[in-house]
Amino acid sequence: MGNCFFSQDKNTNVRVSLPAVCFVWEIAMVVLFGIFVRYNEEADAHWGEYKKTHNITTDMENDFYYRYPSFQDVHVMIFVGFGFLMTFLKRYSFGAVGFTFLIAAFGLQWALLMQGWFHSLDYSTGKILIGIENLINADFCCGGVLIAFGALLGKVSPVQMMVVSLFGVTLYAVEEYIILNLLHCRDAGGSMVIHTFGGYYGLAISWILYRPNLNKSKHLNGSVYHSDLFAMIGTLFLWLFWPSFNSAIANHGDGQHRAAINTYISLAASVVTAVAISSMTEKRGRLDMVHIQNATLAGGVAMGASAEFMISPYGSLIVGFFCGIISTFGFKFVSPFLEKHLKLQDTCGIHNLHAVPGMLGGFISAIVAAMASESVYKLTLPVYSAGTQGGAIVGLILKLPIWGDPADDNCFDDE
């Protein structure tokens, strides 16, 4: 996968580098988990005593029961949703699903550590105490990295993606800490923290890795009938479980309830308007599968930051309404423009599905929370910096000729 047979110029053999990276990093995980990671009081065998001392009368009050169903939905979104959404390429479906699997499985371990140091450190013992909410946050973090993968799909080797993943998780944890803990913003569904960050991180890397001769593998950069249908599996599981994504770490009670309702409504609206724009811009009103697979999800991305707020059902409907339109226009007109004039090769169009709707979500949340425009500016800064500057540096690292990236004429091919 991600390799090729006939590239004289490039050494695409990852038989040494991939196992080496996997083993070194996994052993590091074992050591660091051994030093740092323990169960929190709700997952620990002391839960019985904890219940008594905190006057809790039932096991139902364990956070596990508030969040586990949502966690499983998020888990499906990360691995099946993102994985299959990217299977649309006719010859790179394994690469899409397989590398998603690898990146996310490694990323979530590193995320448990990075996010743990920032958010779940018990200062008295120096241990990270994990519970169900940490698992959800680790999955979210992998979501950010997988968004970046969308821009790079088919053009990078698995070793490069491991590097993208290592730095991506690190940058994510830092910008998340700044936004949530230093600037005290709420972003339960991660419009800014996940989508805008992941979007700009991926775009910056892709911009640095620009391939002028990518049209050599143009014949492979497209879909066939059944690969498009596999991609719909990804689309639908993302769309269906997005209410869980935005409500997974919202406040117990009305917070989770409202976040789910708002996201459900916003997503429904973005399907209808994405279909309208898609039909309007295509010959004879036919629908473009790319729009159906992607732009229909924009309402979920944009509701991330304000899902918990009292934005009211029609507010959610309006958000979905406009995001479906903006995202579809993005796929139709902005992506070709970016590729032609800005040398930005964005395989899955993450600019239109994640970067822009995420940004809009941030603005909407700022409006709903009645923030001063200065604060909004301060808020967006860490996301952009981490995304673009971090991405640029990672891109430069990936240009080193040691990572086994495929030649131009072997992109989008997992043979």
Add this chain to the structure above:
Amino acid sequence: MGNCFFSQDKNTNVRVSLPAVCFVWEIAMVVLFGIFVRYNEEADAHWGEYKKTHNITTDMENDFYYRYPSFQDVHVMIFVGFGFLMTFLKRYSFGAVGFTFLIAAFGLQWALLMQGWFHSLDYSTGKILIGIENLINADFCCGGVLIAFGALLGKVSPVQMMVVSLFGVTLYAVEEYIILNLLHCRDAGGSMVIHTFGGYYGLAISWILYRPNLNKSKHLNGSVYHSDLFAMIGTLFLWLFWPSFNSAIANHGDGQHRAAINTYISLAASVVTAVAISSMTEKRGRLDMVHIQNATLAGGVAMGASAEFMISPYGSLIVGFFCGIISTFGFKFVSPFLEKHLKLQDTCGIHNLHAVPGMLGGFISAIVAAMASESVYKLTLPVYSAGTQGGAIVGLILKLPIWGDPADDNCFDDE
């Protein structure tokens, strides 16, 4: 999608009509949601006060935690279940999944309003107050419309389906109100309200839209190996999550518990008997994939109305036992008969999976509840009237030559 290239007689261009319908209806949704829809007390920020005034000590008592996991299962059934179940056609898989997506995404918004006016109106403020149960009911309502889509699959344009959806949701809300509120029946899993209504609504439309020359596209009205496998994804997710479907809005506690158990048992039995009949009626005992994809689900449809009742585990087993048999016979013998002698073209065989098992479910529930036969008659009346008469009128509307329906030789083709 749903269009064709070589039809001189028909204008199948939906480039104006589809976007127009989408935009007009979606803007209407925004306006109506703005006037009418608000969060209910469990999704509203006043939940904290509500808890105090109602002496509720824990957020766990929020209805969200009782119903959200079931809601997500139902959500998967509507979009992945129904969508992929209909992908079996070799050249209409996109149409099946894509139109399901569009119809249900629009339908659920209209259903929130229609069902809201009937069931969730706060008379003091004139507002519809929505919570998790409304989302489930809106999904159910879309289920009814998607059943009707099954009879029409491949023969109608997306604009026609939007019309079917608008009227279908409206009729559904009315017959549901009559049955549940005026006649005071229980039908938690919607045997009658969803399946029988959806079945007859779709069949009536299909009957009006009869195409005498449909055999021109006969070569497309069949499956290929992988399209049949995609359809199994739909079958399995429907089958697996049906216990959630029938228990989603059942009473808290033993009601939901019992509904899940009964449905689980009934479905298991209908798989075994559907396989038996399929093998018995085919050459050399081979299994017909159409039976496996559909008739195995009949046990779930028929348990809808009585899932909550104390029908006992063996009662459920008997229901599944007979429904698997009846449904498979329906696919084998009744559908060809209906097409030949009654001019009823039913692409997915909804007569055998929804209309008849749903009706049986209604009778079973009447027997279990020991209803007088007169009451049973009164009960079935609104379902049939709404289904057949409503469907006939909608069928006539769809005959207007403005909806871009495909020509006979371009049916079952999503080019």
Add this chain to the structure above:
Amino acid sequence: MGNCFFSQDKNTNVRVSLPAVCFVWEIAMVVLFGIFVRYNEEADAHWGEYKKTHNITTDMENDFYYRYPSFQDVHVMIFVGFGFLMTFLKRYSFGAVGFTFLIAAFGLQWALLMQGWFHSLDYSTGKILIGIENLINADFCCGGVLIAFGALLGKVSPVQMMVVSLFGVTLYAVEEYIILNLLHCRDAGGSMVIHTFGGYYGLAISWILYRPNLNKSKHLNGSVYHSDLFAMIGTLFLWLFWPSFNSAIANHGDGQHRAAINTYISLAASVVTAVAISSMTEKRGRLDMVHIQNATLAGGVAMGASAEFMISPYGSLIVGFFCGIISTFGFKFVSPFLEKHLKLQDTCGIHNLHAVPGMLGGFISAIVAAMASESVYKLTLPVYSAGTQGGAIVGLILKLPIWGDPADDNCFDDE
């Protein structure tokens, strides 16, 4: 399905035998359920009184709400997970999904009875009282049988698989009773009870049914691009929901919480090491899809027995680390060895994914629980005996020429 057209020697017609077996057994189920099976106090209409007499103040304390979300995840694993994992064969995808459906739907009914007699019998009335935990256990039991199916895939008729299922469920219930109730071990995720048993049961049957001329259908014993992608649907749903599998029947509160965390971590590690070994042993570092589809799951199998224990997060990581390695080596080197030298034809490689990692899971749990090596020996005995001896006897029964098994040159073909 499972039949063939040109076999002079074998009578592969199951048109009489399959319906006969299905009807006789299903009628037996109806009779036995009628005599024995009732709802337990949490699913019965007396739940209201039960709450009062047991001083329970909320419906949330009904076990349904503790376990139903996990149950649905397990349900998906059994039918979609196992079913699609086995679709990798190019011409036997229907057989894989369809027979999984049939076997599990029948098996769970028989399991409700067998396990009910051992674990849920109300001695005062002689009735089996079932609730949500019984449904989970019935699904687990079907999991054991489906593991065995993995070794036999493509080489047996549906009638044979019904026989395998009947005896498999029976043996499972017996060995489970011995281990859990007589030897008082914990095995919440079934490392030994499910995986090792299912593995040896299937391998023993396959060994007895050895086909010396199986290479006649060698050209069908492989995958094509899209069949491998369908198999990834199975892999991912198994991988994603395994935390639910191992926590579904764990103790309320910290038990379920900890089991989910441990499994999540272990699985992540086994993905990374499986990828490392796969890449290391293949040409140019390409990944072998068989390893990605299977060995990545080994961490979940091995965590089964000790998921509930305080094994600590790094302990879980270490388990996954080594199991990913061992399982991948198994697929690469052990399976070919077993086939060549021990005449063991194991279509899906269940030896490497279930038998060995399950055994390791048992040992790990024994170490964590600080059991004497003698007790460990005593513990493994019933699993092996039931698996190998039971399997051998069932294999001999299946050699009778009445079950319609396919000829050597028609294996792996569902025409």
